[in-house]
Structures are given as structure tokens and as C-alpha cells.
Amino acid sequence: MSANDTLEVIIDGTPVTVSQAVLDKYNQPGPRYTSYPTAPEWDDSFGETELRQAFREANAKPDPAPLSLYFHIPFCESLCLYCGCNVVINKHHEVALPYLAHLKREIDRTSAEVDRARKVEQLHWGGGTPTYLSTEQIEDLYSYIETRFSFSPTAEVSIEIDPRVTTDEHCRVLRQVGFNRLSLGIQDFDPLVQKTIHRVQPYEDTRRLFDYCREIGFESINIDLIYGLPHQTAESFSGTVDKIIAMNPDRIALFSYAHVPWMKKQQGSFARFLPEGFEKFRIFTQAISALTAAGYRYIGLDHFARPQDEICRAQDERTLHRNFQGYTTKAGCDLYAMGVSSISALEDVYAQNWRDVQHYYESIDAGRWPTMRGMRVSDEDKLRRSLINRILCHTVVVKSEVERDFGIDFNEHFAPELVRLRELERDGLVRLNDGRIEVAPLGRVFIRNVAMAFDEYVNRAEPALQRVFSKTL
Template sequence: MASPTTDLLLEKYNVPGPRYTSYPTVPHWNRDQLAHDAWRDQVQVAYSRHRKEGISLYIHLPYCESLCTYCGCHTRITVNHLVEGPYIEAVLAEWAQYRALFGEAPLVRELHLGGGTPTFFSPENLSLLVSKILETVELHPEVEMSLEGHPANTTQEHLEALATLGFTRLSLGIQDFDPKVQKVINRKQTLVEVAKVVTSARHLGYTSINLDLLYGLPKQTEESLRHTLYKAYMLQPDRVAFYGYAHVPWLKPAQKSFEEWLPSAEERQRLYSIGKAYFTELGYTEIGMDHFALPTDELAKAATHDTLHRNFMGYTTQPSQILIGLGASAISDVWEGFAQNAKSVEAYLQRVRMGQLPVFRGHEHTPKELTLRRHILNLMCHYTTDWESPLRGGELDILTSAFENLELLEADGLIRWHETGITVTEQGRPFVRNVCMAIDPHMQKVAKQEEMFSKTV
């Protein structure tokens, strides 16, 4: 029987669904309130189990000078740079609490500065923040240190300060080069500005440059996207993150301002197909759901060797079981559980000043959830999973309720069965989130997800 056409698949599967940077996803966590002491205990237990593997650090720097209307991140808009000092003091105080829990200098495999706009902070303050943390840790020989930057305010001084401390990867949020699109989303930067930052980073020894691009933006057309892709390629990035724009106006009201100009689901799929074809024809390796990398890049090598990992920071080469998130709204992951810090800067600062870890909600995994988490991670990273690996005993009982859903996906040509598991087909890759949803018991009642998640395609 022939598989349905792409248009029919879009109509059927373009439903609200999570991006699966975690499992369970945040709306389905089981602790709406998480006590400081409970999280401390959970961290200590997890660290004793996984300390030899090393940890990842994510530092959330939420400030931006202006609001990008498409953005779904936790941000604080201000032009007052006096906020930098107190915030850095709080992050260092939070880290000191974790460092005391570990009882030793932890082995760090990954350190990432995200936001917000990390380069909102002065080079001196970023250098102070990172250097103070590095004084208290041991760096893995293959540590990856990276930052996100806005091309409009990432200076030579920013890049120099962080390169001196060991940063080798830079991710620039481009989104789109078309002036009409940039005006609507309030994210303006020229090709010349971006090229200047990229050139400076290369000269300073940054070995991996990533560009973030979005498809499905307001006023974006097939022609304008092709121009954006060409300009992006002119910069010779090592990686490209080609995300679908996440429309969640119930969470981010600024997105309501351009709803009339958003492309349809069919148009979004064509935009995705154009981008995917463009980068694969140029020799980039498609990685997971929305990334492309040159074969020489470490992310592509990790995908080739089946060591790719995915966490709240997205796809990564570092398979750490422990991710510590520092800063307002940051999320930590100790594999057996999650915790999120207070979202507002004020609440975050207050809790840290009280000598508490500033967590406010979290999740503790059940054995069943850990099994499902591993399978979803396999699907998101490798497009395949094996029921018998790596966890045995009882897996078939756990997954029995999902088999009917998987049979429907097979009938539509999105997956194929192998002896002990499933593999996502080439046709099914744009729908990998739907495949994960099929084995996720939290997602069986799709109608209730309308105001939780963006559309899957």
C-alpha cells in the first residue's frame, strides 16, 4: 500500500507537541513545588553515581536590550547595565552551593553561556564570571566551552576575553537575513555585521561556528529563505541549527503581533525541505531533528559514532548524565530527576541571597519514565531505538500500550520495524517528534496539549 502524500501527512501529524529536550517534558513534571533540601539530596545521590563521567554547566544570562518578538526564551529586557554585577554575584553564589554539595572540584565536560543575550554583559564581567567558576573545577581534556552571541553586540573584546579562558565554539542567532522578516521579528543584523564577528572568532581560534536559522517566520517566503541560506553559507559555518519557529502566543504575547503573516503548515514544510536540501547538497551532515554540521565538526563525528547526546541545551557531543543549570529559569538534569530555578530575576536573586538553591519545581523519574526517556533520546539522536537495549526486563510491558500508535506510524511510512525495535524512515524524519509522542503516555490526549506546545512540523 502506498504511503500518504506529504500534504496528507502534514494535515494528520502537524499537531502540538514537545521538542523533547527532556522526558517527561516540563508541563508533565510531578513536583509543582520542589523543596531546596529535597533537590540537594537528589543532586548528591546523582553526583555520587555519575561523578567520574563529568558534568555539564549551563549558565543562563537573561538580559537583552530589546525584545525579539519571535523569541520563546526566558528574558529580561533592559538597557540598564548596572544589573550585571548583582546577577553575576548571585550565579557565583549559586555555583558555590553546588560546589559544596560535590565536596570536590567536579570534572567539567561542557560549559555553555546562554540567554537572553550573554554578550549583553561586558567582556570584563563575563571574564570574571567564568574565571571564578573555572578556579573551582577540573576541566575534561575534551571540554567544550561555548557561548551564544547576538551579532549586533558581540565585540572583538568579548571574543578575546572568552577565547583566553578556553572558549572554542560560538553560536550566533541570525534567524533570517531578509530585511522584511527582520523588521517584523525585531532582530536586525546585516551580513557585514555577522561576517565581522565570524572573521574575528576564526582569527582568535574558535574552531566551531554555529548559525541559528529559523523557518516558518512571518513574511518569510521560499525566495527570501533561499537568499538567507546563501548568505549563511557565505559565512562558512561549521554547524547550522535550522529550527522551526515555535509559535506559542499564549506564553509569549509579542508573537500575536504578526500572526497574519505566518506561513501555512504546507508552506513551512516546503521551507524546511528547501533548507534541508540546500545544506545536504553542500556536504553538511543532517543531525537529529534540526541540525546540520560539516563532516569535520565534532557534532557530525558524534552522530557518526553514535555518541550524540541531547539535553536542555539541544544536541551536544558531551554525554554527561549531570547538567547543572545556573541562573534565573535555568534547568538542571541529574538523569533521575529535573529541577528548574525561579523564573523571575527578582525571585532568583532573593532565594540565592537567602542561601538556598533557587529551585521552584522539578521532577523525579519513575523506572518506567527512565526506560521511555532512553528510547526517546535514542530516537531524537539516532532515529532508531532497540527495545532490548540498554535497559532490559519489563520493557515490552511498558511499551505495549504504544504498539497500536506505532502501527499507525508504520502504515503511514514514518517508521519501520526491525527485530527488536523501530527506525524512523527518511520520510518520517520531519515527524520524529510525533514518533516520540507515540510512545509517550503523557501525549495520548493531543487536544489537551493545545496551549502547552508549538506544532510539531
């Protein structure tokens, strides 16, 4: 293919012509902005003392933020080769016992730092595979959490489940204890793709479990898919998307496959079968077309939702928010995270726990907090974080709103960024006018690049440092 080759695609109902040159120019390493500043900027000068100080400050605010809680269960029975998450592979389920004992000690310490008047609005168990735990362990851990925090009656209580290891009994118990939202890992239904990524998961079994979860009354079911997996083509993936549409989930997360073999060596095994450039772009844009034609709204980055979903109203009203779990209508919560590798995000700080179980156990056994690294966020970081959130959540930045919220002169404060955006405008990613920065259809696909224009750290970093991120397409 030459740089002059072009492709016609429909993005969110609008026909767009893209050249290979533009695709290559923007398909570069970049953050996914689950935080700003992003994790590579945090360091070990921030530890237990700083985190506990931040916890005290959060309680002492005149109007303390409600809570979002995250618990990381790292175990999986087998390794999916594409996986970029923090996992511990072990078929012997006894490994969960010491883990749960340590997690409970962390829950004791963390809950002791939280004012009980602050209500939990959101709770999430992620992994790994939370349903690696037995139903008894799930009941026990959930009630342990429930007695140490105060829950709002409208809390969103969600969990990631891997249909391959989740039984009907698991689902019944999850519903009974209080989970009201599920996220099912699927990725792709194509047999060759599944075999290559070591995740064989027949459609019929997944569909049966999905229908059962609907029947027992989960309020919202999300499905995770990945585009850009080995052997995927636009045609093969459209088969998966059609099956998903037939299942009719409330939300769909369509992640771009993050290829980071320098961190996850096993990903190297299928590198030669990965779709690249135009092909990966076609897989994504074709999926957007099929999902939007079936009535889903393309929320942004990697999320789709039914139009009646509250997330769509929040996007229209510009109250949508993004955190480590993705898009959420629960803006303004402080996230307290527990478990190995988990990340807490309060208004003023980020803090991450040790990423390996050994270090995590050692610090808890020694009576310390398992904080590995973190960062206190400056006022300038908060301003830029808010802009990046506006881009990712609302696809528009209204300058007067930013000026009102932060007391700045937008054009003066962001003069270099506005120059940078002119180039993105020429390439069709944004539309600029006096009062607003609007993300154009092509910019919705390259939204990470649009957000990057306001990232002070990434624009300062050496290109080698930027390479820690996966590519933006």
C-alpha cells in the first residue's frame, strides 16, 4: 500500500475518506487516559504517608465526595495470550485463601480511614477473574465489605465475569448478595481467533449464560470485545458483532487490542498474524457501522450503549465522566481501590498498590500499606485532566465552560495547544471555532490523539518514553 491509498469508511453515520498517510501519522503510541497524569508519571516518592494524608483530607472536605470502591481479584485458571491485565495464573484455587486474608486486612485499614457518612455509589470487582472465587468466598468477601462501608441504595454494583468459568450458581449468588451489573468477557467468537489467543468460548455456551443472567434480573449487562486480534478480518469480526447484536447487551466495550509484548511476552507468539493499518481500521469502523445501525450509540473511545441508557443522557448533558472502569454517570466519586496492582484515584491524588502478590503480602504482613507509587495532582494537572475528560466524554470542549470552572483565559492559556490542534484540524480530526473545539468523525476514532494535544507530559517526553503505551488505533 502507498501513502496515497485511501479508504472510504462510515464513522457514526458520516462518510469519511482516510489516507494511509493520515492513518500512519496518528496510529502512534498514546495513553488511554484512564487517568491524567498517566501512570508512567507516578513514582515512589508518593507512598503510604502521602496516601493516608490524602484520605484524611478527603474526609475533612466541607462536602466529602461519595465513594467508588474497586477490588482486584488477580487469579485466572489459564492465560489468554492477548491479555494485558495484571493476572496470576493458577489452577489450584487454594491460592485464593491467603489472598483473601490479606485483602481483608487491607479492607480493614482502608475502611478505618473513611468517614462512614460517605456513601458508596459504585463498587466494582475486576481481575483477573473475580468468579475464580467460589460462591462461599464471594458471599463472605461481599458481606465483609458491606459491613465496613455504607452503601447508597442506588449504588451500581458490578463485576467482570469470564463465562468459561462462571456457573449459574455463581450468577445467582452474585445477584443475591447485591451485584446489579455484569461485564462479560467475550473478545471474539471466531474459532481460529479463539484458538490462537487460547480462549475457546463457544457462542452457544456464552449465549446461554447471558440469557440466564438476564432472566435472574441483572439491571445492566456489558460485553467486552477486542478488535485487532490475530487472524481477525473485518469480515470475520462482523460475524462476532452480529451475534452480539442478537444477544442485545445494554453496553458494549470494544477495546482496541493493546499490543505491548515488551511487558506481556506471550503476546509475541502471534505477532505475525495481527491485522495492521487499514485492516485494523476497517475492523473497527465496520463494527461501529454495524453497532450504530443496530441502534447503539457510539459513546467514544471504546464504548457503545443503547440510546435509552443513562450514559447517553449524561453525554448529551455533558455530565458523563470517565474513570479506571471506563465511562460512568457517577461523576465526582473518590475511588478507593484494594487488592494487588489496584489504583486509587481521589480528586487530588493517584496511588497504586504493588503489582505482584509477593510484595503486596509482605507489606501487609509488615503492618505497612501496600502502596507502590503515586502522585499528587497539581492545579494545572486538574485543568488538563478536565479538558481531556471533556474530549473523551463529550467530544466537545466549550471554552467558556472551562474559563468559568478554572478562571483562565482559554486562548491565552492554551495558545501552544491551539496551534497543535490546527494540524489535527487540517487532517480532519477536529473542528475549531471561536468558542468550541469539536471532535470530527475521524477524531472519534483517533480520540486519544486529540486528547494528547493537551497532555503536558506526553508532549514533553522523549519519543522513547512515549513507547510504553500501545498504539492509538
